[in-house]
Amino acid sequence: MRNILIIGAGKSASSLIKYLLDKSEKEKLCITIGDISIEAAKKITTNHPKAKAIQLDVFEVNQRKKAVQKADIVISMLPARFHIEVAKDCIEFGKHLVTASYISPEMKALDADAKSNGLIFMNEIGLDPGIDHMSAMQVIDRIHKLGGKMLLFESFTGGLVAPESDTNLWNYKFTWNPRNVVLAGQGGAAEFIQEGKFKYIPYHRLFRRTEFLDVEGHGRFEAYANRNSLMYREIYGLKDILTLYRGTIRRVGFSRAWNMFVQLGMTDDSYKLQDSETMSYRDFVNLFLPYSPTDSVELKLRLSLKIEQDDLMWDKLVELDIFNPIKKIGIKNATPAEALQKILTDKWTLEPMDKDMIVMYHKFGYELNGVRKQIDSNMVIKGDDQTFTSMAKTVGLPVAIATLKILNGEINTPGVQLPIKKEVYEPILKELKDYGIIFKEHELPYIGYNPNNVIS
Amino acid sequence: MRNILIIGAGKSASSLIKYLLDKSEKEKLCITIGDISIEAAKKITTNHPKAKAIQLDVFEVNQRKKAVQKADIVISMLPARFHIEVAKDCIEFGKHLVTASYISPEMKALDADAKSNGLIFMNEIGLDPGIDHMSAMQVIDRIHKLGGKMLLFESFTGGLVAPESDTNLWNYKFTWNPRNVVLAGQGGAAEFIQEGKFKYIPYHRLFRRTEFLDVEGHGRFEAYANRNSLMYREIYGLKDILTLYRGTIRRVGFSRAWNMFVQLGMTDDSYKLQDSETMSYRDFVNLFLPYSPTDSVELKLRLSLKIEQDDLMWDKLVELDIFNPIKKIGIKNATPAEALQKILTDKWTLEPMDKDMIVMYHKFGYELNGVRKQIDSNMVIKGDDQTFTSMAKTVGLPVAIATLKILNGEINTPGVQLPIKKEVYEPILKELKDYGIIFKEHELPYIGYNPNNVIS
Numbered sequence: 087m088r089n090i091l092i093i094g095a096g097k098s099a100s101s102l103i104k105y106l107l108d109k110s111e112k113e114k115l116c117i118t119i120g121d122i123s124i125e126a127a128k129k130i131t132t133n134h135p136k137a138k139a140i141q142l143d144v145f146e147v148n149q150r151k152k153a154v155q156k157a158d159i160v161i162s163m164l165p166a167r168f169h170i171e172v173a174k175d176c177i178e179f180g181k182h183l184v185t186a187s188y189i190s191p192e193m194k195a196l197d198a199d200a201k202s203n204g205l206i207f208m209n210e211i212g213l214d215p216g217i218d219h220m221s222a223m224q225v226i227d228r229i230h231k232l233g234g235k236m237l238l239f240e241s242f243t244g245g246l247v248a249p250e251s252d253t254n255l256w257n258y259k260f261t262w263n264p265r266n267v268v269l270a271g272q273g274g275a276a277e278f279i280q281e282g283k284f285k286y287i288p289y290h291r292l293f294r295r296t297e298f299l300d301v302e303g304h305g306r307f308e309a310y311a312n313r314n315s316l317m318y319r320e321i322y323g324l325k326d327i328l329t330l331y332r333g334t335i336r337r338v339g340f341s342r343a344w345n346m347f348v349q350l351g352m353t354d355d356s357y358k359l360q361d362s363e364t365m366s367y368r369d370f371v372n373l374f375l376p377y378s379p380t381d382s383v384e385l386k387l388r389l390s391l392k393i394e395q396d397d398l399m400w401d402k403l404v405e406l407d408i409f410n411p412i413k414k415i416g417i418k419n420a421t422p423a424e425a426l427q428k429i430l431t432d433k434w435t436l437e438p439m440d441k442d443m444i445v446m447y448h449k450f451g452y453e454l455n456g457v458r459k460q461i462d463s464n465m466v467i468k469g470d471d472q473t474f475t476s477m478a479k480t481v482g483l484p485v486a487i488a489t490l491k492i493l494n495g496e497i498n499t500p501g502v503q504l505p506i507k508k509e510v511y512e513p514i515l516k517e518l519k520d521y522g523i524i525f526k527e528h529e530l531p532y533i534g535y536n537p538n539n540v541i542s
Numbered sequence: 543m544r545n546i547l548i549i550g551a552g553k554s555a556s557s558l559i560k561y562l563l564d565k566s567e568k569e570k571l572c573i574t575i576g577d578i579s580i581e582a583a584k585k586i587t588t589n590h591p592k593a594k595a596i597q598l599d600v601f602e603v604n605q606r607k608k609a610v611q612k613a614d615i616v617i618s619m620l621p622a623r624f625h626i627e628v629a630k631d632c633i634e635f636g637k638h639l640v641t642a643s644y645i646s647p648e649m650k651a652l653d654a655d656a657k658s659n660g661l662i663f664m665n666e667i668g669l670d671p672g673i674d675h676m677s678a679m680q681v682i683d684r685i686h687k688l689g690g691k692m693l694l695f696e697s698f699t700g701g702l703v704a705p706e707s708d709t710n711l712w713n714y715k716f717t718w719n720p721r722n723v724v725l726a727g728q729g730g731a732a733e734f735i736q737e738g739k740f741k742y743i744p745y746h747r748l749f750r751r752t753e754f755l756d757v758e759g760h761g762r763f764e765a766y767a768n769r770n771s772l773m774y775r776e777i778y779g780l781k782d783i784l785t786l787y788r789g790t791i792r793r794v795g796f797s798r799a800w801n802m803f804v805q806l807g808m809t810d811d812s813y814k815l816q817d818s819e820t821m822s823y824r825d826f827v828n829l830f831l832p833y834s835p836t837d838s839v840e841l842k843l844r845l846s847l848k849i850e851q852d853d854l855m856w857d858k859l860v861e862l863d864i865f866n867p868i869k870k871i872g873i874k875n876a877t878p879a880e881a882l883q884k885i886l887t888d889k890w891t892l893e894p895m896d897k898d899m900i901v902m903y904h905k906f907g908y909e910l911n912g913v914r915k916q917i918d919s920n921m922v923i924k925g926d927d928q929t930f931t932s933m934a935k936t937v938g939l940p941v942a943i944a945t946l947k948i949l950n951g952e953i954n955t956p957g958v959q960l961p962i963k964k965e966v967y968e969p970i971l972k973e974l975k976d977y978g979i980i981f982k983e984h985e986l987p988y989i990g991y992n993p994n995n996v997i998s
Contacts, residue, residue, distance in 0.1 A: 274810075274812050274813055275807055275810055275812075275813060275878075277813070280832075280833035281833050281835070283828065283829075283833055284815075284816050284817075284829055285829060285830075285831075285832070285833060286807055286810075286815075286829050286830055286878070287807065287830075288746075288805075288806070288807030288810060288830075290744075290746035290805070291805065291807070295832065349744075349746070349747065350744070351731055351742055351743065351744030351747070354730075354731055354742075354744060356730050356731075357730055357731060357733070359740070359742075360740050361740075372739065373739075373740055373741060373742050374741075374742055374743075374744075375741075376736075376741070376751065377736035377737050377739055377741060377991050378991075379737070379991065422731075422742070535833050535834075535835065
């Protein structure tokens with residue numbers, strides 16, 4: 087029997103655990119699920135004979151070390167900042183580690199120790215980061231192998247609501263952490279490179295510089311820029327690439343409407359509001375508008391954002407009931423972002439039968455034998471229900487598959503790493519297809535931003 | 543003889559030193575000017591027999607302590623963060639201290655020590671903070687003494703170029719630290735209260751929510767909100783006031799034009815640009831605009847900011863030569879804000895004969911015997927030349943006057959303080975009149991924001 091310790095029984099663990107339990111008989115696996123809440127851990131084991139739930143507080147050193155010691159491999163599904171203590175235990179007791187989080191500098195620093203102990207610390211192997219790396223590197227490596235030169239790489243991911251559950255004017259519901267959605271894009275200008283020119287978009291213009299993406303059978307989407315695309319030049323070995331851009335996918339019209347909140351200042355998380363607990367939604371809106379003894383909040387907002395009579399933007403605001411004078415924010419010392427999140431959560435929470443959807447879209451521009459070409463690749467997957475969401479599948483399945491392949495010695499290069507090597511991404515992407523995570527490729531003439539090489 | 547130690551021989555020390563030297567005979571004063579640059583210290587003494595220049599590095603403990611020990615009172619004109627070591631020396635050796643800076647928490651913490659040693663640590667006694675406190679408190683105290691109830695307090699200050707030296711379309715030149723001008727308003731939403739309603743303006747809208755101020759004989763100005771007005775409720779004893787707003791004065795049209803830089807993202811100081819040293823002004827502008835193989839930077843900017851053909855905003859940009867493809871930023875690892883400052887400094891630096899101007903404007907709304915009234919009070923002063931600028935006068939003279947009054951025992955309440963008590967502001971404001979710092983008051987009916995008490 088091989089013992090797998092999974093720390094964290096949160097939302098994204100369902101598909102991960104199901105995958106491993108389904109293979110537990112054949113692969114001789116014993117799964118221990120540790121969570122700070124023993125109830126959460128028990129619930130997710132579904133009373134499976136090969137699963138054991140334990141209470142595990144990651145800050146209880148002895149408890150944590152004991153659990154790690156018993157395992158053959160450890161999966162940490164904790165928030166990223168909690169991985170490092172687990173990782174140090176894995177070094178101490180000689181255990182492999184798998185996480186779906188970005189490699190932190192502290193994690194990176196364990197690389198030499200991991201290598202000298204023959205340990206595989208696989209990170210960034212969820213959806214984004216994870217499937218994005220693997221599906222991108224598969225095409226990039228293929229182009230390079232053919233002798234092609236990469237000109238452009240653009241990559242977009244979005245967690246959305248499935249069309250059959252899409253019941254509001256925003257075409258959006260919270261399918262993941264709402265706070266991350268409200269704060270998206272903050273903390274510095276978005277930085278990328280287009281046709282060899284560095285470009286910067288400040289936060290307050292981010293949602294007005296979107297681009298469109300058409301996905302066959304799924305219609306049109308839009309994307310706004312992620313903060314830092316430039317680091318992918320190094321990670322993906324694309325140092326001289328002319329265009330590199332990563333973005334977040336939404337349904338068309340979302341970003342222009344979201345920009346209303348940005349413009350008003352409602353997404354600010356840097357200061358606390360006075361009297362936020364007893365403040366009505368209407369009062370909240372009025373905070374960001376000039377005082378008037380006579381004009382309504384509605385009129386002031388229309389004027390302030392220049393929203394015309396027949397603009398759907400207006401209906402989007404009304405749908406959120408944001409002008410309600412009775413409903414209260416109900417949070418003490420809330421920041422504007424926290425208050426906005428409260429208002430949005432009223433309307434954007436998934437109903438019990440709602441399904442989510444993940445969309446990923448890559449563009450690869452390259453030159454091969456003097457000809458400029460482009461490959462577009464996209465993946466769309468929907469959730470089955472609110473347990474096996476598309477988010478849980480796309481985050482959990484690559485983690486699960488990688489874990490088993492490490493256990494079975496199929497992935498065997500030690501060190502702190504992310505899944506950009508062929509030995510890793512090839513078998514994992516192949517197996518993901520069985521679970522509906524399938525990339526469709528289209529070859530087209532190179533489009534880019536300057537196909538005719540015009541000089542201004 | 544009484545010994546006065548002035549630390550810091552910068553721009554704002556000229557009027558301060560002249561005032562004290564002019565009185566040195568009559569008042570038996572010996573002035574020591576210490577600066578990290580002995581040349582700067584020597585230059586500002588103008589070879590006056592009662593002045594002595596010394597080299598003083600505030601981080602050389604022994605040197606600093608020795609200088610403080612010899613003085614009867616110390617004036618620190620250093621940047622605010624350097625006062626605290628001087629202040630501790632003043633406690634140790636029993637010396638009074640005067641600064642023109644905001645009271646830091648560290649300075650505040652010395653209050654008990656100052657009091658128990660009978661020492662006066664007078665701070666915030668320059669222009670803003672300084673003359674603003676004194677001139678506001680004089681009227682507020684008068685209104686309160688009459689039995690009036692304060693309804694509204696608005697206060698505005700601006701450092702500008704004098705009309706006779708106003709030679710550009712922006713009606714602005716740098717008369718003080720350019721960096722502060724470029725970064726003005728950043729670091730959080732502007733917070734204030736209007737007719738009992740809290741209001742917040744995010745940075746990216748700050749320069750579009752200005753108000754106008756008319757000053758008899760000087761024309762019209764505009765003002766944008768300062769970041770934190772609310773703390774003045776406590777400082778000025780205006781806890782229940784309905785309207786409290788502080789702002790910065792510019793000539794009309796400046797803010798709308800400045801907003802172009804804010805919108806583009808050029809005032810961001812949070813990240814460094816790639817290749818900023820060799821970047822042309824034109825390249826810099828292009829960083830913030832979408833890529834196009836054909837369209838010019840000019841056209842992209844016009845479209846991006848929706849600047850029409852006949853809009854003066856455009857001429858303001860052209861005047862700055864911001865589209866120049868030859869001129870280089872010439873600063874390694876510059877932030878956008880640093881690059882913008884470079885471009886502006888080319889055009890907004892004072893010419894040798896240019897004069898500066900300070901404008902301050904207060905509005906006091908109050909109710910007295912059931913009648914709502916308003917007092918508007920304003921002060922305008924111009925510089926004589928580039929030594930005795932209006933900034934040097936308005937910052938340095940209150941410091942100088944307070945210093946002498948402390949020495950002479952006319953100001954005698956010990957502790958860490960700012961000039962909001964009548965015993966302090968009354969004699970100082972009186973003497974400032976002799977130097978042209980004169981407030982003109984106008985009584986008018988209460989205007990406020992809701993004069994007819996309409997409820998929406």
